[in-house]
Amino acid sequence: MLRDKTGSLTISDMVDGTVPPSDFLPVKDIPTAGYTSDTVWLKVTLTTDSIWQPNLTLIAQPPFLRVLDIYVPKTSSPGSSQDFTVFHRGTFHEDQQPGTWKLFYTAPLMLPDTNEATLYFRISTGSTVTLKASIATTAGLLDYSLRWMSFSASLIALSVIALLISLFFWLQSRRRFFLSFAGLMFSNAFLVACHSNLLPGFVGATGDILFSIASLLIVLGNLVFIHDQIFPGRAPRWMRHFIVGAMVYNLFGFANLYLDLVPYTAVITPLMLAAILSVLVLVAYYLRIYLRTRRPGSLTALLAQTTQTGFAVSSVVSLLGGPDILRLGERDYWVTMGPFTILMGLSMVIRGNHLYQRRQIGISQRLAQRAERRANVLAEERTAALRQAKTVAEEALVREKLGRAEQARFVDIIRHQYQTPLAVIRNSASTLLSTLPPDDHANRDRLGRIEVATRDLREVLQVSLSRARLEETGAAVRFEPVALGEMLAATVERCRAMHPHHAIRLDLPDRLAVAELRLDRRMVAVALDNLIGNASKFSPADSEILVSAVSQGTGVAISVKDQGIGIPEDELTSVTDRYYRASNTGNVNGMGLGLHIVGEVARTHGASLEIANADPRGVVATLTFPAHRPPG
Numbered sequence: 001m002l003r004d005k006t007g008s009l010t011i012s013d014m015v016d017g018t019v020p021p022s023d024f025l026p027v028k029d030i031p032t033a034g035y036t037s038d039t040v041w042l043k044v045t046l047t048t049d050s051i052w053q054p055n056l057t058l059i060a061q062p063p064f065l066r067v068l069d070i071y072v073p074k075t076s077s078p079g080s081s082q083d084f085t086v087f088h089r090g091t092f093h094e095d096q097q098p099g100t101w102k103l104f105y106t107a108p109l110m111l112p113d114t115n116e117a118t119l120y121f122r123i124s125t126g127s128t129v130t131l132k133a134s135i136a137t138t139a140g141l142l143d144y145s146l147r148w149m150s151f152s153a154s155l156i157a158l159s160v161i162a163l164l165i166s167l168f169f170w171l172q173s174r175r176r177f178f179l180s181f182a183g184l185m186f187s188n189a190f191l192v193a194c195h196s197n198l199l200p201g202f203v204g205a206t207g208d209i210l211f212s213i214a215s216l217l218i219v220l221g222n223l224v225f226i227h228d229q230i231f232p233g234r235a236p237r238w239m240r241h242f243i244v245g246a247m248v249y250n251l252f253g254f255a256n257l258y259l260d261l262v263p264y265t266a267v268i269t270p271l272m273l274a275a276i277l278s279v280l281v282l283v284a285y286y287l288r289i290y291l292r293t294r295r296p297g298s299l300t301a302l303l304a305q306t307t308q309t310g311f312a313v314s315s316v317v318s319l320l321g322g323p324d325i326l327r328l329g330e331r332d333y334w335v336t337m338g339p340f341t342i343l344m345g346l347s348m349v350i351r352g353n354h355l356y357q358r359r360q361i362g363i364s365q366r367l368a369q370r371a372e373r374r375a376n377v378l379a380e381e382r383t384a385a386l387r388q389a390k391t392v393a394e395e396a397l398v399r400e401k402l403g404r405a406e407q408a409r410f411v412d413i414i415r416h417q418y419q420t421p422l423a424v425i426r427n428s429a430s431t432l433l434s435t436l437p438p439d440d441h442a443n444r445d446r447l448g449r450i451e452v453a454t455r456d457l458r459e460v461l462q463v464s465l466s467r468a469r470l471e472e473t474g475a476a477v478r479f480e481p482v483a484l485g486e487m488l489a490a491t492v493e494r495c496r497a498m499h500p501h502h503a504i505r506l507d508l509p510d511r512l513a514v515a516e517l518r519l520d521r522r523m524v525a526v527a528l529d530n531l532i533g534n535a536s537k538f539s540p541a542d543s544e545i546l547v548s549a550v551s552q553g554t555g556v557a558i559s560v561k562d563q564g565i566g567i568p569e570d571e572l573t574s575v576t577d578r579y580y581r582a583s584n585t586g587n588v589n590g591m592g593l594g595l596h597i598v599g600e601v602a603r604t605h606g607a608s609l610e611i612a613n614a615d616p617r618g619v620v621a622t623l624t625f626p627a628h629r630p631p632g
Contacts, residue, residue: 001027004039007124011071011081014041014120039067042121046135049115056109057141058119060089060133067124070107076114084120085110109135152192155337159189162345169352173359177228180221181348187221188337190214212257219271220250226278239281246274279309296350304343307336423497426454477520477604484549484556485513487521491528492547499536499545507548517556517625519605524623527601530594531560531621537588539564539618554627563618572611598623 002009002024013019024043060068068089075083087107111117121133136144163185170178191214227243253267286302289295433447485508492506528547535545539562546561567575567582574580576599579592595611602609602623610622 001025002041002043004041007039009039009041011084011086011120011122014043015078015080015083039122039124042123044119044121044133045116046111046119047116051113052109052111052117055138056111056135057138058107058109058133058135059141059144060107060121067122069122071120071122072107072109073112073117073119074110076112076116106141155192155341156189158338158341159185159192162341162348163189165345165352166348169348169355172352173355175355177225178348178352180225180228181344184218184221184225185341187214187218188341191218192337213254215268216250216253216257216271219275220247222275223247223250223278226282242274243278243281246271246278249274276309276313283309295354300343300350301347304340304347307339307343310336422454426451427500429454477523479518479520481516482519482521482524484508484515484517487519487524488528488547488549488558491525491532495529495532495536499532501541502536502539503542503544504532505544505546507546509550512549512551512556515556517627519625523601523604527598527623528558528560530598531623534594534621535560535562535564535619537564537590538562538585552624555625556627557622557624559620559622561614561618561620563614566613566617566619567611569613572613575611576609595621 002019009019024041058070058072060070070087070089071084072087073084078084089107134144163182166178166182166185169175170182194210194214223243223246227240227247249267250271253271256262256267283302283306290299290302429447429450433444433451436443436447488506488508492504496504532545532547539545543563545563547559548561549556549558551557565584568584571582575582576595577592578596580596581590581592598621599609601607605625607623607625610624612620612622614620
């Protein structure tokens with residue numbers, strides 16, 4: 001390789017000894033000269049062990065060179081320019097390249113009949129002097145063309161797919177990094193299309209400018225993508241200023257393509273260095289994010305940026321005249337583009353899916369909050385309605401209690417006013433009945449009906465009084481110390497007057513006669529009156545009714561035993577139901593409320609009521625009260 005800084009050397013200078021062979025510097029692997037405005041000569045010697053294959057073609061890349069002159073020797077020892085076949089290629093000689101779809105430059109090779117031939121390449125360019133050349137047969141040329149077109153088309157299709165995916169997630173989330181990644185993928189596809197000359201009509205000098213625009217666009221796309229990746233989070237201010245400054249300088253590069261204020265190399269070289277530094281910053285950022293979160297999206301993004309950074313560093317070093325580390329020449333960028341697009345696209349999919357899930361969670365939370373607010377409003381409205389209903393119910397309850405209390409007082413008055421006259425009427429009827437002759441059946445029948453009517457009327461008054469007192473006190477039981485002996489004696493004495501045809505006896509041990517229980521005196525009196533009344537109603541006249549009290553654990557059990565008709569065994573559990581009457585009561589008057597009232601009194605006192613048949617006949621009803629303890 002020889003640099004011609006003046007651009008004045010010719011092919012004759014190469015073969016007539018003006019330029020000694022020692023001026024050519026040997027190169028290894030792929031020769032690179034970096035960005036330069038010098039004219040560069042390449043001297044390539046081809047050797048073969050047999051004879052040259054027919055129909056050989058020289059393939060040269062890339063197409064965007066200002067001047068590419070290829071000198072093919074006609075003889076084995078050329079001595080002047082007349083001994084060479086010259087092919088003029090490049091943007092200044094596009095008329096000599098057939099067709100407009102120039103994926104690469106080609107030149108037919110008719111080599112001399114010798115085992116060795118030396119070719120010369122004269123290159124003059126303002127963009128890149130990295131040149132890849134190969135020799136192929138016609139079949140090899142066709143195969144090469146197909147592989148290069150497939151490779152370029154695959155990269156473009158991959159970029160377009162990633163672009164569409166990014167736009168989809170951007171429309172879903174409105175996150176800028178999705179949009180900037182879509183812009184980067186567009187830049188990738190545009191650069192590949194320009195480099196492969198897949199855009200019809202953009203050839204020659206126009207194509208060279210278009211390729212420069214694509215190169216600047218890809219740098220700008222990377223800078224914008226890096227900016228949108230890092231700065232939604234927390235990053236140093238100087239870093240932001242650095243990337244923004246690089247973007248502004250990149251815009252100056254676009255303007256310089258048309259204004260030509262400074263050489264192209266003065267623009268592209270700093271931009272490439274800035275892009276490399278920015279990519280390194282992004283790799284460090286993703287590494288920090290991954291070490292902190294361990295998320296798959298951060299890992300794939302880290303792998304993508306690391307891959308791109310490695311190839312980008314290699315490519316920039318090569319373009320600036322350094323060694324080609326990966327030995328890929330200008331294809332460094334194309335090789336890294338595939339894995340970078342796949343990995344970063346996968347990262348975008350993971351992040352987009354994560355954002356979609358977060359969005360759905362946010363929507364669910366907003367719906368839940370809206371439902372909660374609505375529920376709170378409904379609950380407040382319902383609570384207000386319930387408070388109002390409670391107030392109305394409490395007022396109605398107060399009125400009802402007042403009415404029941406008035407009813408109880410009225411019943412008490414009625415009972416007090418009518419009980420004595422009814423007793424007088426009944427006793428008088430009994431006395432008159434005993435004085436009548438046995439054969440005075442008419443009067444005896446009349447007096448009997450009077451006696452039965454007064455007894456029924458007294459029972460109705462007794463039951464009504466009991467229900468009224470029970471309902472009056474059921475909501476608030478008034479417990480007070482009650483002397484057991486005094487209460488039972490008063491109850492038995494009262495019932496003897498009410499039931500003169502039965503012998504009512506009290507059996508109370510002395511130690512219980514002085515015992516005290518915490519009871520509601522009125523309610524217990526109602527219960528005992530009903531038990532003794534039932535015993536009197538369903539037992540024969542002049543039979544004994546025994547009222548007794550015994551200790552039951554820490555409490556007291558009060559029993560009323562009669563010698564009556566008893567209760568069927570299968571009905572014992574039902575007789576305390578309201579309005580229930582045993583099947584063997586016959587024509588005995590009653591409303592089925594007496595034992596129900598007794599059961600309610602027991603419940604309000606936390607006591608128990610047990611009803612059983614006596615031996616040999618009759619019924620025993622037992623109320624068991626706890627000692628000194630009201631119900632919980």
